[in-house]
Amino acid sequence: MNNLVRLTKDKDVAIITIDNPPVNALSPGVPEGISAAIDEINGDSDAKAAVVIGAGRTFVAGADIKEFAKMTSGGPRRGLLPLLLRIEDSGKPVVMAIHGTAFGGGLELAMAGHYRVASPAAQVGQPEVKLGIIPGAGGTQRLPRLVGVAKAVEMCAEGKPVFAREAATFGLIDRLIEGDLLAGAVSFAREIAGKPALKTQERTEKLGTAAENAAIFAAARDKARKKQRGLKAPLAAIDAVEAGTGLSFEEGCQAEAKLFTECLFSDQSKALIHVFFGEREVAKIPDIPKETPVLPVNRVAVVGSGTMGGGIAMVFANAGIPVLLKDVDEAALDLGMGKIRKNYASSVQRGRFTQAFVDERLQLITPVLNYDAFSEVDMVVEAVFEGMALKKTVLADLDSACRRGAILATNTSTLNIDEIAGATSRPEAVIGTHFFSPANVMRLLEIVRGKKSSKEVIATCMQLSKKLGKIGVLVGNCRGFVGNRMFGPYRREAQFLIEEGAEVEAVDQALVEFGNAMGPMATGDLAGLDVGWRIRKEYRHLEKPGIRQPFAEDRLCEMGRFGQKTGKGWYRYDENRRANADPEVTALVRKWSADAGIPQRQISTAEIVDRCIYALVNEGARILQEGYALRAVDIDIIYLNGYGFPAYRGGPMWHADTVGVQKVYQRICEFHQQHGELWAPAPLLQRLAETGKTFAEFDKEQVAAA
Ligand code: 3HC
Numbered sequence: 254m255n256n257l258v259r260l261t262k263d264k265d266v267a268i269i270t271i272d273n274p275p276v277n278a279l280s281p282g283v284p285e286g287i288s289a290a291i292d293e294i295n296g297d298s299d300a301k302a303a304v305v306i307g308a309g310r311t312f313v314a315g316a317d318i319k320e321f322a323k324m325t326s327g328g329p330r331r332g333l334l335p336l337l338l339r340i341e342d343s344g345k346p347v348v349m350a351i352h353g354t355a356f357g358g359g360l361e362l363a364m365a366g367h368y369r370v371a372s373p374a375a376q377v378g379q380p381e382v383k384l385g386i387i388p389g390a391g392g393t394q395r396l397p398r399l400v401g402v403a404k405a406v407e408m409c410a411e412g413k414p415v416f417a418r419e420a421a422t423f424g425l426i427d428r429l430i431e432g433d434l435l436a437g438a439v440s441f442a443r444e445i446a447g448k449p450a451l452k453t454q455e456r457t458e459k460l461g462t463a464a465e466n467a468a469i470f471a472a473a474r475d476k477a478r479k480k481q482r483g484l485k486a487p488l489a490a491i492d493a494v495e496a497g498t499g500l501s502f503e504e505g506c507q508a509e510a511k512l513f514t515e516c517l518f519s520d521q522s523k524a525l526i527h528v529f530f531g532e533r534e535v536a537k538i539p540d541i542p543k544e545t546p547v548l549p550v551n552r553v554a555v556v557g558s559g560t561m562g563g564g565i566a567m568v569f570a571n572a573g574i575p576v577l578l579k580d581v582d583e584a585a586l587d588l589g590m591g592k593i594r595k596n597y598a599s600s601v602q603r604g605r606f607t608q609a610f611v612d613e614r615l616q617l618i619t620p621v622l623n624y625d626a627f628s629e630v631d632m633v634v635e636a637v638f639e640g641m642a643l644k645k646t647v648l649a650d651l652d653s654a655c656r657r658g659a660i661l662a663t664n665t666s667t668l669n670i671d672e673i674a675g676a677t678s679r680p681e682a683v684i685g686t687h688f689f690s691p692a693n694v695m696r697l698l699e700i701v702r703g704k705k706s707s708k709e710v711i712a713t714c715m716q717l718s719k720k721l722g723k724i725g726v727l728v729g730n731c732r733g734f735v736g737n738r739m740f741g742p743y744r745r746e747a748q749f750l751i752e753e754g755a756e757v758e759a760v761d762q763a764l765v766e767f768g769n770a771m772g773p774m775a776t777g778d779l780a781g782l783d784v785g786w787r788i789r790k791e792y793r794h795l796e797k798p799g800i801r802q803p804f805a806e807d808r809l810c811e812m813g814r815f816g817q818k819t820g821k822g823w824y825r826y827d828e829n830r831r832a833n834a835d836p837e838v839t840a841l842v843r844k845w846s847a848d849a850g851i852p853q854r855q856i857s858t859a860e861i862v863d864r865c866i867y868a869l870v871n872e873g874a875r876i877l878q879e880g881y882a883l884r885a886v887d888i889d890i891i892y893l894n895g896y897g898f899p900a901y902r903g904g905p906m907w908h909a910d911t912v913g914v915q916k917v918y919q920r921i922c923e924f925h926q927q928h929g930e931l932w933a934p935a936p937l938l939q940r941l942a943e944t945g946k947t948f949a950e951f952d953k954e955q956v957a958a959a
């Protein structure tokens with residue numbers, strides 16, 4: 254048909270093969286090729302039925318997402334609806350044969366067929382909401398006809414994929430095929446050839462009554478507002494399904510198209526599409542080509558079984574990698590293993606894992622008290638107490654205990670990787686793997702490149718992150734690396750605002766309304782205020798004299814108010830760990846501020862958000878300019894996956910682009926005038942503002958230059 258779609262025959266069954274690697278997206282040429290093939294089959298008197306299948310690893314992963322950016326910047330609109338109607342109208346029945354994934358437009362294509370067969374492990378879904386859009390090729394209209402309104406609403410609004418094995422139980426898949434999918438699909442096609450085939454759009458038996466559906470839509474909207482806070486697409490998806498239940502198929506498709514277009518042109522969709530490509534972009538490192546050899550990581554060890562070490566051991570075990578877990582004595586090890594068991598037990602209780610899965614994972618974790626078996630491991634992650642002297646001792650021990658070629662990784666959050674690497678005879682094998690707490694839950698992994706970390710070691714850790722279910726982002730070795738270095742100014746501003754008169758809850762509330770998972774003060778209480786306090790004490794000698802520093806949190810720590818762990822911090826916690834505003838804190842901060850001569854004033858929500866978020870942007874720009882992050886998008890991905898920044902705003906740097914770099918720069922200049930040196934605009938930000946460029950354009954220039 255063309256170079257993306259092939260038409261062949263197995264006797265009386267025509268086979269349409271979509272071959273558009275890597276994921277058979279419906280890029281320009283694919284719909285045209287399928288349409289031409291359908292025409293040809295309908296003119297071929299020998300063909301009794303057709304099978305549509307994907308070449309390579311998957312059926313069709315959806316519309317080509319790259320095309321959306323072209324559409325929103327004035328390019329032609331390419332709809333799939335005409336193709337899908339053409340398939341449905343085919344006089345010869347069409348069997349869709351699904352393996353890998355049938356997502357978005359891929360599932361919509363499959364639903365336009367008269368039958369669907371699938372490998373049991375294939376996945377089907379309408380994940381469009383994750384891109385800030387809704388199904389745009391009749392998905393919200395055909396899906397309820399096949400699976401009923403409740404399931405369709407769930408799939409379109411939540412975007413979660415479903416295994417074919419399960420989809421077969423609710424009517425989306427007509428037959429599961431073990432073994433050779435094509436052979437199974439062809440023989441299925443012969444079985445149904447000549448029998449009357451129903452068009453999906455004509456099936457109304459599962460659409461339900463208005464009264465039944467009202468409750469479904471109300472519950473779905475409620476859930477979306479809670480679980481997908483701030484996101485517009487899920488509500489639009491529910492609207493589209495609802496429209497379809499009261500209207501004809503054609504009118505339903507028109508309603509869907511209108512909602513789809515509104516979503517596609519929204520800032521949320523642009524941000525989420527940026528995130529989709531960003532998550533893949535971060536894996537690309539300019540000076541480390543894809544072909545760089547990677548080292549085997551089949552057995553590992555973790556040193557330190559505390560908060561982080563225990564979580565990291567679980568991460569490896571969950572990926573099926575056997576792990577030795579070492580601590581200093583039985584008591585520490587028992588405590589660590591106890592927490593791991595408790596953690597797994599609660600996952601079983603919540604239905605996340607089965608008991609059998611957990612039993613297998615626990616078998617993979619071997620507690621040890623010495624380094625004897627370390628000679629057999631491919632990688633060690635040390636997660637002992639934070640302290641340079643201890644880290645150096647542990648790394649020197651690992652240098653003696655581990656075979657040459659093993660990777661020696663440190664989970665330090667503040668210390669200099671090069672200094673730690675200096676304690677070994679093989680600094681090229683040393684790297685930072687900065688997991689986030691709780692390590693078994695948080696998706697972010699900052700991979701910290703030391704001066705001498707070898708390319709193989711970096712490439713291995715980047716690849717490993719994917720295997721561990723993490724998103725690995727390579728960062729440079731500066732204090733706080735990327736995420737925490739930016740988090741410092743963010744929390745600093747939050748404290749300044751409180752010291753200037755804002756209420757603690759008002760600061761948190763403003764940032765939660767902005768979309769963050771938690772406010773900065775509640776986050777501090779959760780992580781433990783003492784952590785930052787100890788670090789600040791250690792680095793106090795580096796502070797420039799005469800520069801304003803926040804003081805309230807340090808004073809709270811001096812009073813033993815460390816946050817949730819002590820029942821008091823910025824908030825007061827009840828026995829269920831619920832936070833309550835604490836008038837004592839307000840009174841104390843007001844007094845301390847008066848003593849320090851800080852004028853008190855009414856502070857608007859907009860100022861709270863600008864001060865905190867632009868503090869992130871300004872520091873992010875500095876990091877970028879200094880080369881500690883490879884691209885602005887890397888910073889965005891760090892903030893979305895490690896710091897609860899709202900994905901629909903695309904990350905702090907994308908958010909700055911959306912607001913307008915010039916506007917952000919001007920606001921930062923105002924803060925600079927009002928609050929002094931800490932707000933000096935980052936030179937890169939100034940340059941972008943003056944030349945009318947965005948961070949996204951900066952990234953493109955970097956890629957082009959590499
Ligand atoms: N369009 C364009 N490119 C796509 C794509 C798509 N739909 N899906 C994946 N790609 C690209 C990726 O960007 C990546 O490119 P790169 O190698 O240059 O970085 C490459 O294909 C491989 O993708 P992954 O690295 O993600 O491969 P995995 O094997 O890990 O995952 C996948 C495969 C599960 C299919 C995953 O890529 C995925 O979830 N893709 C998106 C699916 C999706 O959202 N579909 C809906 C699209 S919107 C739509 O269809 C609208 C319709 O209703 C009109």
Ligand code: NAI
Pocket residue numbers: 556557558559560561562579580581585589635636637638639640643647664665666667687688689690780
């Ligand atoms: P922790 O205090 O919970 O655990 C440290 C563990 O190391 C203890 O079990 C201790 O007995 C053990 N240990 C100490 N010396 C040891 C030795 N010589 N050999 C073996 N085990 C030894 O500490 P946590 O919070 O797990 O932190 C560990 C590391 O992770 C630190 O470097 C920290 O900066 C870093 N980190 C911590 C995060 C957090 O949120 N807690 C987040 C990211 C990094």
